[in-house]
Amino acid sequence: MAAVEKVIGGHPGMYATFPRKGGAAPTATHYCPGCGHGILHKLIGEAMADLGIQDRCVVISPVGCAVFAYYYLDCGHMQAAHGRAPAIATGISRAENDSIVISYQGDGDLGSIGLNETIQAANRGEKLAVFFVNNSVYGMTGGQMAPTTLIGEVTATTPTGRDPQEQGYPIHICELLDTLKAPVFIERASLSDIEHIRKARRAVKKALEIQRDKKGYAFVELLSPCPTILRMDAKAIANFVNEQMEKEFPLKRFRDRSGEAGSINRAESDFSQEALDKAFGCESGVCVQFQDDPEFVAKGVKIAGFGGQGVLSMGLALAQASFGSGRYVSYYPDYGPEQRGGTSNCSVVISGQPIGSPVVDHPDVLVAFNRPSLEKFAPTVKKGGLILYDSQAGSFQAPDGVRAISVPATGIAEERGIPQAANTAMFGALMQAGNLGLPREAYGNAFKVTFAKKPKLIPKNLDILEAGAHAARVLEMSSKK
Amino acid sequence: MASQLIDGNKAVIVGALYAGCDCFFGYPITPASEILHEASRYFPKVNRKFVQAESEEAAINMVYGAAGAGHRVLAASSGPGMSLKQEGITYIAGAELPCVIVDICRAGPGLGNIGPEQSDYNQACKGGGHGCYHNIVLAPASVQEMCDLTRKGFDLAFKYRNPVVILADGVLGHMVEPLEYPKDAFVPVIDPTWAVAGSAETRGNLITSIELNFDEMERHNYKLQEKYERIRKNEVAWEGYRLEDASVVLVSYGISSRIARSAVDAARKAGIKAGLFRPIALFPFPVNALRALAERGCKFISVEMSDGQMREDIRLATGCKPVGLVSRYGGNLIGMESVLSKIKEVA
Numbered sequence: 001m002a003a004v005e006k007v008i009g010g011h012p013g014m015y016a017t018f019p020r021k022g023g024a025a026p027t028a029t030h031y032c033p034g035c036g037h038g039i040l041h042k043l044i045g046e047a048m049a050d051l052g053i054q055d056r057c058v059v060i061s062p063v064g065c066a067v068f069a070y071y072y073l074d075c076g077h078m079q080a081a082h083g084r085a086p087a088i089a090t091g092i093s094r095a096e097n098d099s100i101v102i103s104y105q106g107d108g109d110l111g112s113i114g115l116n117e118t119i120q121a122a123n124r125g126e127k128l129a130v131f132f133v134n135n136s137v138y139g140m141t142g143g144q145m146a147p148t149t150l151i152g153e154v155t156a157t158t159p160t161g162r163d164p165q166e167q168g169y170p171i172h173i174c175e176l177l178d179t180l181k182a183p184v185f186i187e188r189a190s191l192s193d194i195e196h197i198r199k200a201r202r203a204v205k206k207a208l209e210i211q212r213d214k215k216g217y218a219f220v221e222l223l224s225p226c227p228t229i230l231r232m233d234a235k236a237i238a239n240f241v242n243e244q245m246e247k248e249f250p251l252k253r254f255r256d257r258s259g260e261a262g263s264i265n266r267a268e269s270d271f272s273q274e275a276l277d278k279a280f281g282c283e284s285g286v287c288v289q290f291q292d293d294p295e296f297v298a299k300g301v302k303i304a305g306f307g308g309q310g311v312l313s314m315g316l317a318l319a320q321a322s323f324g325s326g327r328y329v330s331y332y333p334d335y336g337p338e339q340r341g342g343t344s345n346c347s348v349v350i351s352g353q354p355i356g357s358p359v360v361d362h363p364d365v366l367v368a369f370n371r372p373s374l375e376k377f378a379p380t381v382k383k384g385g386l387i388l389y390d391s392q393a394g395s396f397q398a399p400d401g402v403r404a405i406s407v408p409a410t411g412i413a414e415e416r417g418i419p420q421a422a423n424t425a426m427f428g429a430l431m432q433a434g435n436l437g438l439p440r441e442a443y444g445n446a447f448k449v450t451f452a453k454k455p456k457l458i459p460k461n462l463d464i465l466e467a468g469a470h471a472a473r474v475l476e477m478s479s480k481k
Numbered sequence: 482m483a484s485q486l487i488d489g490n491k492a493v494i495v496g497a498l499y500a501g502c503d504c505f506f507g508y509p510i511t512p513a514s515e516i517l518h519e520a521s522r523y524f525p526k527v528n529r530k531f532v533q534a535e536s537e538e539a540a541i542n543m544v545y546g547a548a549g550a551g552h553r554v555l556a557a558s559s560g561p562g563m564s565l566k567q568e569g570i571t572y573i574a575g576a577e578l579p580c581v582i583v584d585i586c587r588a589g590p591g592l593g594n595i596g597p598e599q600s601d602y603n604q605a606c607k608g609g610g611h612g613c614y615h616n617i618v619l620a621p622a623s624v625q626e627m628c629d630l631t632r633k634g635f636d637l638a639f640k641y642r643n644p645v646v647i648l649a650d651g652v653l654g655h656m657v658e659p660l661e662y663p664k665d666a667f668v669p670v671i672d673p674t675w676a677v678a679g680s681a682e683t684r685g686n687l688i689t690s691i692e693l694n695f696d697e698m699e700r701h702n703y704k705l706q707e708k709y710e711r712i713r714k715n716e717v718a719w720e721g722y723r724l725e726d727a728s729v730v731l732v733s734y735g736i737s738s739r740i741a742r743s744a745v746d747a748a749r750k751a752g753i754k755a756g757l758f759r760p761i762a763l764f765p766f767p768v769n770a771l772r773a774l775a776e777r778g779c780k781f782i783s784v785e786m787s788d789g790q791m792r793e794d795i796r797l798a799t800g801c802k803p804v805g806l807v808s809r810y811g812g813n814l815i816g817m818e819s820v821l822s823k824i825k826e827v828a
């Protein structure tokens with residue numbers, strides 16, 4: 001880097017002296033003489049000062065030679081991880097509607113490690129001005145190949161010149177971004193000499209005007225001399241940029257939609273408790289006190305079946321019934337590998353005390369909607385436990401010491417014209433035979449909560465609930481005889 | 482106050498919004514995706530800001546930006562996504578920015594699977610990215626704590642200007658329990674002494690983690706370490722269950738601690754004086770309280786769904802006593818019986 005320091009202190013939009021930098025030259029930058037970075041700093045500073053926007057500006061400095069942009073530009077600053085500036089910019093811009101965010105990046109930072117962030121922020125049309133310094137090499141790390149290195153260009157990692165067979169071709173970022181709909185402004189300019197700098201100044205200012213007016217994404221690429229790495233004198237480096245770089249990267253205003261673009265404004269956050277209570281629907285929520293009741297013997301219920309049979313919603317309804325009765329309760333849907341295969345199961349624990357594991361390995365009650373679930377979980381049921389299974393699963397011999405009831409749940413639901421309500425019939429059977437220690441009305445009340453948004457469905461479901469209970473009662477009585 | 486039956490992932494969003502969290506940045510990953518879904522649903526309802534980022538790296542850097550602007554910001558992910566976030570987290574720690582990151586841990590290594598594990602303990606508690614830094618790490622064990630510790634996380638994050646990780650797992654994320662809603666809503670204000678918010682009063686501020694001068698960088702490290710010492714002194718949090726006369730102590734956090742609690746009851750029934758020590762904060766680790774139990778002559782068993790990552794810390798805290806381990810991997814939960822038989826073996 002810097003052999004001789006270049007003086008820019010006191011320029012419009014820049015600090016008068018550079019205390020963050022320290023050292024012996026308080027008004028000189030750390031950039032090499034003839035470096036494009038120093039020129040671009042001046043252009044950005046001037047434009048910020050001209051537009052009177054310094055208070056609103058946050059410059060994000062990249063990983064690269066411009067990492068210390070915050071030594072110089074008189075505005076707010078954040079320093080970024082390599083390539084992540086557009087994501088950081090998104091965070092600032094979304095959080096602070098009035099901020100003006102400037103992402104300052106080199107070609108390695110923007111076009112290589114941070115290309116995804118670059119494209120995605122552009123595609124979202126973030127309110128953001130990106131200034132992209134294309135000097136065809138990695139400056140700070142000692143002149144390795146950049147994504148914009150020219151064919152044949154010698155760098156620290158292409159000692160015989162960039163070979164497209166091995167290293168591909170230079171990436172054209174403006175052209176890439178020009179395929180996206182959201183950007184408002186895209187231009188490629190150059191910092192090679194006075195004449196080019198004049199044009200570049202207009203592009204920089206335009207990008208910041210768009211930010212002042214909150215119109216969206218503006219991108220300015222600047223072909224930029226790096227005399228140190230390319231080992232050229234002032235004249236040779238200007239020629240290199242004007243002739244070789246410009247041939248590969250033609251200067252052009254790709255897009256200017258600032259005329260049509262409206263301003264983007266995001267509403268102020270609402271932190272009030274009323275708004276939150278309303279959003280979560282808990283202004284009218286129930287207040288349940290859980291009473292410790294060591295006498296109440298904890299119950300574990302496992303419900304299993306095919307996806308679509310209402311296994312999980314039955315589990316939630318049971319949890320709701322327990323919750324409504326002031327019992328401690330947990331519900332846990334098993335989302336293991338079987339989920340994709342079409343079967344699902346869930347665990348409900350009901351207790352008079354705080355609950356340990358929410359996963360039921362040995363259920364007091366198993367509810368099985370299909371044969372595979374029945375066969376898989378029946379052997380896990382506790383001695384003295386109960387199995388309720390859909391009659392459609394076929395005949396089944398319960399394990400020793402376990403009661404099993406075949407409930408025509410699907411049949412009941414089909415008879416009443418809602419085949420998908422087999423789980424409601426099963427819920428009725430559970431209410432009747434489950435012996436879970438919950439009051440009967442808790443089951444019906446659970447439906448009123450679950451169907452709060454579809455009240456029309458409640459009467460029909462209560463009917464099916466009772467039919468399920470009735471079926472279970474009849475079957476229980478016949479099995480006792 | 483109102484209660485509702487909700488799942489742990491949604492409880493995080495409730496806790497965050499009542500804590501004044503202003504922005505959420507996320508990327509889908511099971512089993513944390515519901516946090517993203519609920520954020521996309523509830524943040525806009527109160528004009529808070531939500532972005533589905535292009536990657537976890539982008540998401541954590543959006544966090545950096547919004548947190549740097551002084552806002553309360555939340556991110557959530559799981560193993561593979563947490564690994565990607567480590568770059569951003571070390572920058573956040575280095576630049577001393579506050580934020581809360583929820584890790585709904587899943588089975589690893591690599592892509593692993595979407596079942597629960599507690600194998601991100603080291604990554605969360607020991608830094609995780611490059612350089613000397615620590616996250617504050619809180620470990621909820623119920624849906625209620627998913628909400629409450631998220632809220633507490635924001636308070637700690639701002640008290641210390643430090644990233645906070647809520648270390649949970651797939652079971653806690655998906656299980657449904659009653660949640661009592663927060664009694665009040667926090668209204669945040671931006672601290673103009675350090676934030677960079679694109680405003681006149683914050684124009685002179687700078688958020689950075691680079692310092693070229695070796696001595697200055699060393700001073701910054703000392704400053705961070707002094708902060709971690711204050712955190713170690715002030716923020717230890719743990720809960721004991723039947724510890725008073727315990728001779729065998731299970732140490733367990735998160736979902737495993739609930740299984741351990743059931744095992745304690747079962748052991749007591751079998752006449753063994755077992756107890757549970759549940760760290761609520763994992764960093765800072767409750768070193769002194771564990772040492773006191775060790776001095777009393779207690780025997781220790783670590784119950785965790787990892788290869789003894791927490792056991793190392795228990796060993797250090799208890800003066801390198803042997804510490805038993807009950808663990809499962811791959812998405813399997815620890816069975817209560819296996820904890821019980823380990824208690825019997827150790828007692």
Ligand SMILES: Cc1ncc(C[n+]2csc(CCOP(=O)(O)OP(=O)(O)O)c2C)c(N)n1
Nearest residue numbers: 063064065082106107108109137138139140
């Ligand atoms: C993650 C990461 N990888 C690599 C580096 C090392 N590094 C520092 S600057 C730089 C290249 C910057 O080049 P460019 O973006 O072209 O900017 P210039 O220095 O040319 O202005 C690299 C690779 C880093 N700091 N972080």
Ligand code: SF4
Nearest residue numbers: 032035065139226228
């Ligand atoms: S190395 Fe190149 S880009 Fe870096 S300061 Fe020097 S001239 Fe500028």
